[in-house]
Amino acid sequence: MTLGYEKFRREYTAGGLARDRLDDSPLRQFELWLEQAVEAGLKDPTAMVLATVGENDTPGQRIVLLKGMSQGGFIFYTNLDSDKARAMAQRPQVSLHFPWNVLDRQVIIGGHAEKMTATESAAYFLTRPRESQIAAWASRQSRPVSARAVLEQQFHGIREKFAQGEIPMPDFWGGYRVIPQRIEFWQGREHRLHDRFVYTLGSNAVWQIEQLQP
Template sequence: MSSIADIRKDYKLKALSEEEAQKDPIRQFTIWWQEAIASQLDEVNAMTLATASTDGIPDARIVLLKEYDQQGFVFFTNYTSTKGQQLEANPHATLVFFWKELERQVRISGTVTHVSDAESDAYYNSRPEGSRIGAWASPQSQPIENREWLDQEDLKYRELFRAQPITRPDHWGGYRVQPQHIEFWQGRPSRLHDRLYYALDQQGNWSMKRLAP
């Protein structure tokens, strides 16, 4: 078996030039997003969410993008979870998409706010019944006794909501990452990758520059 150091891939599918890239990074993301969708990538909306505590300790996990627009990128979770507590104390985050089949990566950094209750309600009510029950049953990130305890909580809430609508719990909803920096990375041969970096100024205008790989 080869050593870990011997595992490598040469990237050569595409290029990314300043001339071809959109001036608005959200429009550029839309182009890449549509190409990723057209390529039928598995879990195309999976993204790494990186947060940090108030004392600067980083943390990261995979979450799912549920919508995006000029205002930002939205995901949903338990507000009392570890990531929710970190975002409450330090409302800044980075998102990373890695679409390996297209040899592409997108990094999005910015401030984080709650979406409106109406947005959270609309998405919550679109979820399968089991997922809506799960938002009640699971005290996300908290220690629990065992799997049986979780199964019992699931049964308890299924019984509770058997004769009434499954309402969204107050501790569950959406976050919007409002981008201040976005980087598009396109793999290229010999590790000489294309990296275009967008930054938002105080007037709300985007600038773009190339970074060395």
């Protein structure tokens, strides 16, 4: 069956973006757009694509969830022995991408990932649903498994182990904070004449704003 991919196109008419409507801080601008994404009822508005470069210069992408912003950075959590964690240990430079397609918007963030302290990570881990805490213990993320049944058996075993009381945070689980150096805001416009503004952090720690051609 031929789908005719070239026929899948539409005009972007959700709105425009002008320099005088931008906040001087890209973090405040991002929070404004995120609030609008939530108010618009987007599913998974905090879902972001994390791009890394691993062994043999191999790029990798996966979707993770933004779990907060602090100290000027974007926070997410993961298994510290996962493919993405291994890649960030070698090369902390990463890219985050928020694809808010329903609003004809996207935000692209370039920066470096730094591991959060165990205290910071534990504070969040204790707020997770109990089943999610168990899953963090049960799954050796990115490692091979012979069958789904094995994974489920590991899950049930951990649930029995911690049947009573609080579940401690695994020492192989934690958070990362991505400190941005470049943030681009993209707003779709008609005729492919999209609005693009990029914030770049200068050596004086002041954000510079430029408009880019689409």
